Amino acid sequence: MFERIKVKKLNDHIYLMDDNGEATGYLVIGDKKALVIDTMNGYENVYEVVRTLTDLPLMVVNTHGHCDHIFGNIYFDEAYMNPDDNEVAKEHMAFQEFVEACKKHNLHMPPFKPIKDGDVIDLGGLTLDIISLPGHTPGGICLLLKEDRVLFTGDGINHGLWMQLNESKMLKELLNNLDKIMYVTKEADYILHGHAQEMDNISLITALRDGVADLIETKGEGDKDYEWFGGVDKQHLFGDGKSAICYSIDKL
Structure with missing residues (x-):
């Protein structure tokens, strides 16, 4: 039915939405409400995908302001995000390709409503705590689904953490925030x-934290180059040796 977005049921009320292998969003269904966590790239109507799974009232939360997590907001009336990422989102929303596509299809980004550290989302039978994690971006957040003991982390904790971006925090600040x-x-x-x-073990956060600490201590000695669309920076392996922190020297 949908060409890009593929849905995988993870348990009785969590669905993973994979956008062509480029980004992942989630749907969490409670008794009274459902929550969309990140809306991916916007090439395909994520609202229609979600509506094949639930008819409950919907809430949308973006973990941070990057395009591959917010562009699908165009199919919703509103979305919540930490205001500290407003400038990041504004920059991405100005990308020419996105602006032209919105005009062509008569779509627009809805307003961002604020969400912050300590807020609690009640879906009815399921509750999620908002946890601030500045690092990858200034306003990155995680969502802790208490009943299922699952932490949604956006890009703030993953196997390929990008810390080389202009908006990324200093590595020492990231370490402090992880602690x-x-x-x-x-x-x-x-x-x-x-x-x-699929789900990762919670030990990923400890492995990442220790990897950041090691990177700071060694000052990246022996780290190899990392090529990306923005240029060439460095990468520091951690954990299983297949995971990496990508960083620029000025973040040390």
């Missing part, structure tokens, strides 16, 4: 990040 939320390792068993295909 502040290490308590979640006792409250969650699994992680679902913004480019996942």
